[in-house]
Amino acid sequence: MQKKMTQWTAVFLLLGGLTFLGGCGTPSTTVHPENQKETTAADQKSGKTASQAAGQTLYRAGKNGKLKAQTVKLAGAKDKLPLAVLKELVEKQPQGDTTFPKGLKVNQVTVKDKVATVDFSREFQTRRGDHDTLLMLYAVVDTLTEFPEIQSVKFTVKGKPVTVLGGQDLSVPLQRDKKYIQ
Template identity: 30%
Template sequence: MKQIKTVLAVFLVLSVVLVAGCSSNTDNKEQAGQQNGQITANDQAKPEKAAPDKKAAKNIKMTVYFPDENGQKLIAAERTLDISTDDKYTAAIKALLQGPKKGEGIAIIPAGTKLLGVTVNKDGLAEVNFDNTFVKKFSGGSTGEIMLVGSITDTLTNFSEVKTVRFLVDGKPLETLSGHLDLTTPVTRMQNIL
């Protein structure tokens, strides 16, 4: 009989400890949720809101250039570039690919051209790499070639660190677009068409 009383006493003590522990754990959760102000109507803690996206939009303003309707000069067009996902050079060329708005001139980069990348080295050389649509679908003559090369070159040399531009197609240096301009050496800013 004494053993039964001892077993019952131990069982009673363990039950009290177990119930007290569970109650304490629930109280701790409620206190943590209340400190964060996150208790709902049924006293369940809500998950915390996700932290804001670290890739929040970062914008810069810059000038890009499109040829005028007569192919005599380039027209400056202001753009706000989103550089949260692309570097500023890539964003600038993508703005050219999107084309001009009304009154900003004409689109000169052949439709369907894909930008494969833009890099700028420590010497200020920008390399712009397009897919082969850039050459295959170009249909302009000497004036169109000057306007196209000038549009890209003058847009990129707006960045003070960019001094010259080299054109690549599918990763290989472009020698000429349609036989009128020598592109074997990097192109400097074409101030005469601005």
């Protein structure tokens, strides 16, 4: 009886030790429910998010003339996600979506002091009509302000500031406006 008990104790100790050692070599991860981004413990200390797929919300024009939220999975480093989500929004529009002018490209997105500056190709300035212009602008603003590090958005075309577009004053950065969201 004593021999059996010693054998079982040895087996449990061996399995427990292997389980403990098996867990020591992998980095710990934390999933933040508020933004569904997975980060490693080392990335948390450095303030970086691991390069992997994350659910990002973007806003597309709905049927009632307002913006409708849509979640897409995008992969990349945290500092590259604003550019990736805008390219998804602007350059990969569903067929029939006319929110953005044909051929419009997102050149760059930079963030400084909670203000994102979005640089577009020249097609950005071809938009006419107040309502269409507002939907285009707020699709960009509402999409980018989903990122906690962005509170407002400035617009440039080929590096030059855009101060007016379709009757909309862009001389100051635009902030999120929920009245355009359904």
